[in-house]
Amino acid sequence: MSARSLMRHAAPALLALAALVAMTPARAGLFDDDEARKAILDLRTRLTQGDEQRVAMAAQLKQLTEQLQQLQRSLLDLNNQQEQTKAEVARLRGQDEQLARDVAEMQRKQKDIVVGVEDRIRKLEPQPVSLDGRDFTADADEKRAYEDAMAGLRNADFDKAAAALQAFLKRYPASGYVDSARYWLGNAQYGQRNYKDAIATFRGFVSAAPDHLRAPEALLAMANSQAETKDTKTARRTLEELIKLYPKSEAAAAGRERLPSLK
Template identity: 60%
Template sequence: MAAARFLLAAVAVAASLAAAPARAQLFGGDDEARRAIIELRQRLDSQRVQMERQIEDLRRATEENGQLRRSLLDLQTQIEALRGELARQRGQDEQIARDVAELQRLQKDMVQGVEDRLRKVEPAKVTLDGREFSADATEQREFDAALAVFRRGEFPAAQVAFTQFLQRYPQSGYRPSALFWLGNAQYANRDYRGAIGNFRSLLAQAPDHARAPEAVLSIANCQIELKDSAGARRTLDELVKAYPQSEAAAAARERLARLR
């Protein structure tokens, strides 16, 4: 708008200059011509001053607009930089969280490893079937795993597990109990003669074991399955005499009554 006003003013000045001689003739004398020229020059100076002011205002406005644009660009640049910094910070925080979690996991693994080694070096006290003995962590874990297989009813796998356990730990405090459960797994698998052998091994090694009366009763059950009624009666008589107060002895008396 300011540029348009400037052009209109310039056209007006040119028109005034072109009309100056005609005015001089109209006024009919040098004095009048001079006055006309002086007035024209004054108007021209006034318009020039006005146009210069307008041009200056336009220049200032242009500079201010440029400064505003530069300020806006600087502000946008700063905002983008802040966004980038926030994104980097979030990434760093996430990485720090992952690093802390990894360190915690490593620490847990190290502690667990040390504890496992200590348990292997220092056997723990175990109480099973009324007997107390020492066993390392691996020994405990393998016995418990074999027993868990038996309790799930997986008797062939249990028979293998207890057989391997007894081979690996022939002097184990778990041995009498392992023989008992191995015999039961064999009974479930109809390996009656093998079961009788392991039950007798239990009785020979630990006749006072808590499972001993049950082992004798199980031998009688195996003999019954093998159609050895006479042997079963002898075994049941031995059970009643050796462990008269046991629950197994009460069951033996009932079976003796049926066998006779």
């Protein structure tokens, strides 16, 4: 403790002692040596207690300072941990967002694969077909082969159509397309001016499917093919057969008109 501080704390006691000394001899006589000694001891005790209090306060202040510093360090560590936690949360959020994008992309690809597989399965599965008044099923390759052959016929490419239809009948002998394919093969052969084969094809068609929607037309086409070969007698018999078997058909009406010219 500094001298100035000591003097400040001891001043009251010194003043009291000075007052005792300054008293008149009459008053001084009231105090003996024991009292003076007691006053001095009391002064010393008070000074000692003041020193002890100051020491205790200084120790307590030091302890509080250390606690405050420790608290500040703890707060700093906590703040650093909080910043690290924020950074980790942001990183994890980014990972979650990327994971969500990856999952969405995987689901999209999986859906595309499923749709593609289903499309391929549908193409391989038999498909319903309605043709010339008949309903049946056909697989994708069968249907495609028939449609390709008919495309050649529609384009008046009779050679291509005839070859395709013959190949179709050979490959799919039990197909629901067979009767129609045989009929159109006869037409393709007629377009090739291959009348002999056309006559045989039409006859085979009518014999195999007499109730087919195009059976009357086949007989009319067969009669025309026979007429082209100058076999008018046979052509007349074919027209008469047509009129007899399918009297109400448009082909029969055309046959009636054609008969007078076949003499």
